[in-house]
Amino acid sequence: MNIDEKPKFTILEIQDLNVNYSGIQALKTINLTIQKGEVVTLIGANGAGKTTTLRAISKIVNPKSGEIIYNGHNITRRPTHETVKIGIAHCPEGRRVLAKQTVFDNLLLGAYIRSNKAEIKADIQHQFELFPRLAQRRNQLAGTLSGGEQQMLAIARALMSRPKLLLLDEPSLGLAPAIVLEIFSIIENLRATGVTILLVEQNANLALQIADRGYVLEAGSITLTGVASALISDERVKKAYLG
Numbered sequence: 001m002n003i004d005e006k007p008k009f010t011i012l013e014i015q016d017l018n019v020n021y022s023g024i025q026a027l028k029t030i031n032l033t034i035q036k037g038e039v040v041t042l043i044g045a046n047g048a049g050k051t052t053t054l055r056a057i058s059k060i061v062n063p064k065s066g067e068i069i070y071n072g073h074n075i076t077r078r079p080t081h082e083t084v085k086i087g088i089a090h091c092p093e094g095r096r097v098l099a100k101q102t103v104f105d106n107l108l109l110g111a112y113i114r115s116n117k118a119e120i121k122a123d124i125q126h127q128f129e130l131f132p133r134l135a136q137r138r139n140q141l142a143g144t145l146s147g148g149e150q151q152m153l154a155i156a157r158a159l160m161s162r163p164k165l166l167l168l169d170e171p172s173l174g175l176a177p178a179i180v181l182e183i184f185s186i187i188e189n190l191r192a193t194g195v196t197i198l199l200v201e202q203n204a205n206l207a208l209q210i211a212d213r214g215y216v217l218e219a220g221s222i223t224l225t226g227v228a229s230a231l232i233s234d235e236r237v238k239k240a241y242l243g
């Protein structure tokens with residue numbers, strides 16, 4: 001072993017996972033692993049099963065078969081609140097902030113599994129340092145924020161559970177290019193804090209630029225995987241996703 005090589009620790013392992021929606025097989029025996037500290041991206045066309053993969057991990061949908069092992073725990077049949085408690089946060093597609101609640105209250109909601117009020121307050125303060133735009137708008141209703149600000153709020157809310165593994169679903173969707181770059185630079189900063197990230201993106205180009213490794217999902221099956229730098233120059237990936 002190369003002396004510079006970091007010791008590996010598998011934080012998430014998906015084994016032979018199948019997910020069905022009333023008859024439709026959305027995931028077909030997929031396998032995926034994530035090492036602690038990695039940014040792994042899952043890319044694929046609309047309808048490929050990216051969101052379903054994240055929903056299966058955080059148990060918003062129940063797998064039909066297969067196993068999901070997180071940090072040595074078999075979480076395949078654990079409910080969502082338990083996955084949050086042991087360190088998995090899901091930042092959903094379409095942000096899903098509570099429009100009629102303030103920025104502050106949305107952040108508070110992200111800490112629903114925690115009880116130490118002083119720590120929660122300190123963490124909200126910390127989110128405001130990470131996301132100065134949210135600090136300026138702390139008493140504003142979330143529904144009045146721009147798309148980019150809502151995405152920042154959704155990420156900050158997810159961070160309020162102090163996750164070890166962050167699931168990010170299409171953070172760039174529908175945002176102006178400048179805001180997309182801002183969001184991606186935030187994701188890079190998060191990586192530097194040690195949080196492991198599973199990033200789902202249709203913007204394969206940007207995702208592969210910040211990821212360590214990637215998986216390509218096509219119609220519910222993983223068809224390609226590798227280090228991000230290899231995928232970005234792979235002819236099949238170029239042709240299908242980097243056009």
Ligand SMILES: Nc1ncnc2c1ncn2[C@@H]1O[C@H](COP(=O)(O)OP(=O)(O)O)[C@@H](O)[C@H]1O
Binds near residue numbers: 021022048
């Ligand atoms: N709630 C649902 N009920 C039935 N089918 C669904 C549901 N959610 C997703 N699907 C189907 O499952 C497949 C995968 O969807 P999804 O995981 O959302 O893909 P992606 O996130 O890659 O666009 C698609 O064929 C989609 O139509």
Ligand SMILES: [Mg+2]
Binds near residue numbers: 050093
């Ligand atoms: Mg999706």
